[in-house]
Amino acid sequence: MSSIEDKFSKLGAEFAPGQEVRQNVDSLSVNIDKIPGTPVDFSHGDIDAHEPIPGTKDAFNQGVELGGAQAYTEYRGSLDIREDLAAKLTDFSGWRMEADKNLLITPGTQGALFLAMGALVSRGDKVAIVEPDYFANRKLVHFFDGELVPVQLNYFDTNKEAGLDLNELETAFKNGVKTFLFSNPNNPTGVIYSQDEIKKIAALAEKYGVSVIIDELYSRQLFDERDYAHLIADKNINSENVITIIGPSKTESLSGYRLGVAFGSRTIIERMEKLQAIVSLRASGYNQAVLKLWFNEPSGWMKNRIESHQAIRDDLVKVLNEADGFKVRPTEAGSYLFPEIPAIKVPLGDFVKALRVQAGVTVTPGTEFGPGFENSFRVNFSQNHQAAVDAMKRIIQVVEALRK
Amino acid sequence: MSSIEDKFSKLGAEFAPGQEVRQNVDSLSVNIDKIPGTPVDFSHGDIDAHEPIPGTKDAFNQGVELGGAQAYTEYRGSLDIREDLAAKLTDFSGWRMEADKNLLITPGTQGALFLAMGALVSRGDKVAIVEPDYFANRKLVHFFDGELVPVQLNYFDTNKEAGLDLNELETAFKNGVKTFLFSNPNNPTGVIYSQDEIKKIAALAEKYGVSVIIDELYSRQLFDERDYAHLIADKNINSENVITIIGPSKTESLSGYRLGVAFGSRTIIERMEKLQAIVSLRASGYNQAVLKLWFNEPSGWMKNRIESHQAIRDDLVKVLNEADGFKVRPTEAGSYLFPEIPAIKVPLGDFVKALRVQAGVTVTPGTEFGPGFENSFRVNFSQNHQAAVDAMKRIIQVVEALRK
Numbered sequence: 001m002s003s004i005e006d007k008f009s010k011l012g013a014e015f016a017p018g019q020e021v022r023q024n025v026d027s028l029s030v031n032i033d034k035i036p037g038t039p040v041d042f043s044h045g046d047i048d049a050h051e052p053i054p055g056t057k058d059a060f061n062q063g064v065e066l067g068g069a070q071a072y073t074e075y076r077g078s079l080d081i082r083e084d085l086a087a088k089l090t091d092f093s094g095w096r097m098e099a100d101k102n103l104l105i106t107p108g109t110q111g112a113l114f115l116a117m118g119a120l121v122s123r124g125d126k127v128a129i130v131e132p133d134y135f136a137n138r139k140l141v142h143f144f145d146g147e148l149v150p151v152q153l154n155y156f157d158t159n160k161e162a163g164l165d166l167n168e169l170e171t172a173f174k175n176g177v178k179t180f181l182f183s184n185p186n187n188p189t190g191v192i193y194s195q196d197e198i199k200k201i202a203a204l205a206e207k208y209g210v211s212v213i214i215d216e217l218y219s220r221q222l223f224d225e226r227d228y229a230h231l232i233a234d235k236n237i238n239s240e241n242v243i244t245i246i247g248p249s250k251t252e253s254l255s256g257y258r259l260g261v262a263f264g265s266r267t268i269i270e271r272m273e274k275l276q277a278i279v280s281l282r283a284s285g286y287n288q289a290v291l292k293l294w295f296n297e298p299s300g301w302m303k304n305r306i307e308s309h310q311a312i313r314d315d316l317v318k319v320l321n322e323a324d325g326f327k328v329r330p331t332e333a334g335s336y337l338f339p340e341i342p343a344i345k346v347p348l349g350d351f352v353k354a355l356r357v358q359a360g361v362t363v364t365p366g367t368e369f370g371p372g373f374e375n376s377f378r379v380n381f382s383q384n385h386q387a388a389v390d391a392m393k394r395i396i397q398v399v400e401a402l403r404k
Numbered sequence: 405m406s407s408i409e410d411k412f413s414k415l416g417a418e419f420a421p422g423q424e425v426r427q428n429v430d431s432l433s434v435n436i437d438k439i440p441g442t443p444v445d446f447s448h449g450d451i452d453a454h455e456p457i458p459g460t461k462d463a464f465n466q467g468v469e470l471g472g473a474q475a476y477t478e479y480r481g482s483l484d485i486r487e488d489l490a491a492k493l494t495d496f497s498g499w500r501m502e503a504d505k506n507l508l509i510t511p512g513t514q515g516a517l518f519l520a521m522g523a524l525v526s527r528g529d530k531v532a533i534v535e536p537d538y539f540a541n542r543k544l545v546h547f548f549d550g551e552l553v554p555v556q557l558n559y560f561d562t563n564k565e566a567g568l569d570l571n572e573l574e575t576a577f578k579n580g581v582k583t584f585l586f587s588n589p590n591n592p593t594g595v596i597y598s599q600d601e602i603k604k605i606a607a608l609a610e611k612y613g614v615s616v617i618i619d620e621l622y623s624r625q626l627f628d629e630r631d632y633a634h635l636i637a638d639k640n641i642n643s644e645n646v647i648t649i650i651g652p653s654k655t656e657s658l659s660g661y662r663l664g665v666a667f668g669s670r671t672i673i674e675r676m677e678k679l680q681a682i683v684s685l686r687a688s689g690y691n692q693a694v695l696k697l698w699f700n701e702p703s704g705w706m707k708n709r710i711e712s713h714q715a716i717r718d719d720l721v722k723v724l725n726e727a728d729g730f731k732v733r734p735t736e737a738g739s740y741l742f743p744e745i746p747a748i749k750v751p752l753g754d755f756v757k758a759l760r761v762q763a764g765v766t767v768t769p770g771t772e773f774g775p776g777f778e779n780s781f782r783v784n785f786s787q788n789h790q791a792a793v794d795a796m797k798r799i800i801q802v803v804e805a806l807r808k
Contacts, residue, residue: 002526003526003527004523004524004525004526007526008523008675008678008679011675011678011679011681011682012678016479016681018476018477018478018479018685019478019479019681021478022478044476046472047471047472047475047476048471048472056468057465057468060464060468061461061465063660064460064461064464064660067451067452068450068451068452070660071451071659071660072422072448072451072659072660073422074422074423074425074426075420075422075423107511107662107684107688108684108685110682110683110684110685111683111684113682114682114683114684118547119408119412120408121408122406122407122408122411123407123527123549136681136682139681139682140682143679143682145527255475255476255689256467256468256474256475256476256688256689256690257688257690258511258684258685258686258687258688258689258691271412271415274412274415274416275412275415275547277415277420277423277540277543278415278514278517278518278540278543278544278547279514279515279518279683279684280511280512280514280515280518280662280683280684281422281512281514281662282662283662284511284660284661284662284688284691285659285660285662286660286661287662287688287691
């Protein structure tokens with residue numbers, strides 16, 4: 001196998017969220033009866049059930065009215081919009097940024113992640129990745145020919161912090177890790193790193209000169225009025241070594257516009273812009289105009305969104321806790337749950353396919369988020385409330401039917 | 405310098421079209437008087453002077469109305485829209501493609517180029533690049549750690565074909581080139597490869613097993629009723645080794661929507677989709693809906709667009725031919741001219757900066773398109789007709805003022 005064939009063999013996307021339609025299910029290895037019910041696709045949020053920020057269509061059309069000036073922005077995005085964003089994100093993160101130096105608009109947060117990794121990782125570089133964490137993180141390390149150094153998140157061992165193994169992180173840093181990439185809240189578990197964990201990560205990164213890319217995509221949707229600490233604002237770390245990634249695709253349901261933002265290190269932002277010039281030029285010009293509504297939602301809108309999701313979480317956790325042999329840590333922020341199931345007779349991939357075909361429920365297998373999660377699956381519960389609860393009951397039924 | 409610093413030093417974007425605002429012009433080394441006139445930015449087309457296909461806003465809004473189904477398409481794009489595109493592009497190119505296997509929707513043609521190169525080029529691979537050709541092509545080779553093998557386009561030596569040095573191309577292929585990337589019509593010169601040149605390129609690629617990425621971005625805007633041959637439809641080449649790239653950003657003025665299409669080899673399209681999954685997920689879902697209008701413009705719309713651009717070309721070529729010491733080959737397709745200027749007293753970069761600051765005219769220096777073009781500049785003449793002619797006269801005035 002050539003090196004490029006090998007590389008692409010590691011980028012399999014069959015189980016990636018949204019790609020399930022490409023799975024080969026001609027011959028299902030698992031024999032279970034059909035279970036009727038409203039189909040639910042837990043692989044991503046349902047923006048028809050939880051609609052985009054009101055006014056997005058108008059904001060987009062205003063962008064179109066601006067014509068060429070909005071179609072052809074600088075690669076890093078329209079200066080007007082960056083100025084607005086810099087003020088709002090300074091307020092949100094507690095870290096003072098300059099619109100012209102510390103901020104870049106990207107095609108979705110996925111775009112920001114790719115650019116940040118491309119700006120920092122070259123062949124042979126060691127990159128620390130949390131397990132479990134967002135499935136694309138590991139693929140990015142492979143694509144840039146980095147060396148993946150895993151660090152465990154012991155999310156079932158505590159409910160006071162995320163559970164990162166800080167000793168393992170320090171060992172990794174000591175052994176030459178150059179870049180640390182992680183999400184907070186963690187995807188797939190929905191747990192938040194405590195103030196204390198963030199402080200320690202900052203101190204370790206500073207001590208060993210490690211660059212940190214932190215994905216804060218779901219950091220606005222905090223449940224139970226929890227605290228949230230932004231790493232870049234921590235005084236123990238030099239912010240020139242940090243890139244924070246955030247965007248309006250999740251809580252705000254604007255995924256269809258493909259908008260993301262990276263903020264932090266001026267040097268890394270400059271590299272990211274150079275890379276964006278050859279990757280996609282810029283986030284769609286007209287779409288950028290929609291960012292004016294972000295962090296500027298109608299009064300009460302965010303509060304309602306958080307409350308409705310917290311209510312769904314509560315019901316799903318209740319159903320899971322009542323089932324036999326399931327284990328779940330309640331989401332602290334965002335819309336993910338990552339339950340562990342009891343032992344079943346078939347491999348996880350077969351279970352997931354059967355679930356989709358026979359019970360109309362799409363979930364993402366735990367193995368997408370790291371090795372060793374063969375008994376876990378992720379759901380994005382930003383769905384119709386009742387449909388989500390019913391679908392979780394069907395998941396439990398299928399597990400029951402397949403138990404060892 | 406670390407390898408990654410070195411890599412990014414080769415990705416300079418200061419003179420890239422649209423980035424001129426980031427140039428340092430505090431102290432201009434060139435002393436010329438201000439020349440008044442309507443500012444013209446020749447670095448890209450003016451979509452306010454030549455508006456997008458009518459109905460794009462409605463098509464976009466219809467996409468938004470579809471909600472989640474349109475926001476979350478497969479990574480390769482909505483199947484509905486791919487089916488429509490496959491029929492239209494089969495018709496256009498003469499090559500029969502299947503919507504589900506041979507086609508991918510990307511964030512702009514830049515996105516398609518990046519994915520195609522990422523799917524084919526790995527460290528040390530030899531890549532043949534035409535000189536001059538689109539400025540990002542060389543940067544992509546550097547980014548993927550390929551080895552650039554230049555092939556000359558002798559565009560001033562003929563007006564019956566593009567002027568590619570086919571002996572040099574064969575030598576390059578013989579010496580191990582794995583991928584050949586070029587644009588047709590050529591960017592920056594606007595010349596078209598003849599049927600005979602395309603046949604020979606196809607035969608050479610087939611003989612030496614070279615993969616070809618062909619950028620046909622401007623292939624709908626043909627002047628003087630010229631013929632155009634699509635490489636992928638040539639019977640001398642195995643289409644599994646070809647990727648064709650095209651999109652509605654130029655002639656159709658839809659750049660603000662960031663839409664592109666790659667079609668061809670099933671294997672390469674599959675890799676490109678895997679890569680898109682970690683680069684940007686997908687082209688913005690709602691934006692994809694706009695593609696329904698492409699190749700489906702109102703009756704007479706394309707004819708008018710071509711005629712109005714041909715008329716601008718004619719006037720600019722006339723002005724250039726009347727000036728002393730300028731040399732230009734008239735555009736055969738697309739909106740670019742790549743004139744050569746007489747010897748001047750200052751480096752090209754200083755000339756270009758002075759032109760922008762003192763005469764309100766932005767052009768792209770020839771050196772962006774390959775080494776050895778220190779006496780050339782590119783204009784995109786998709787501008788207000790009179791403003792473009794006046795601006796070209798100011799360019800000539802500045803050259804006169806700086807002549808050796």
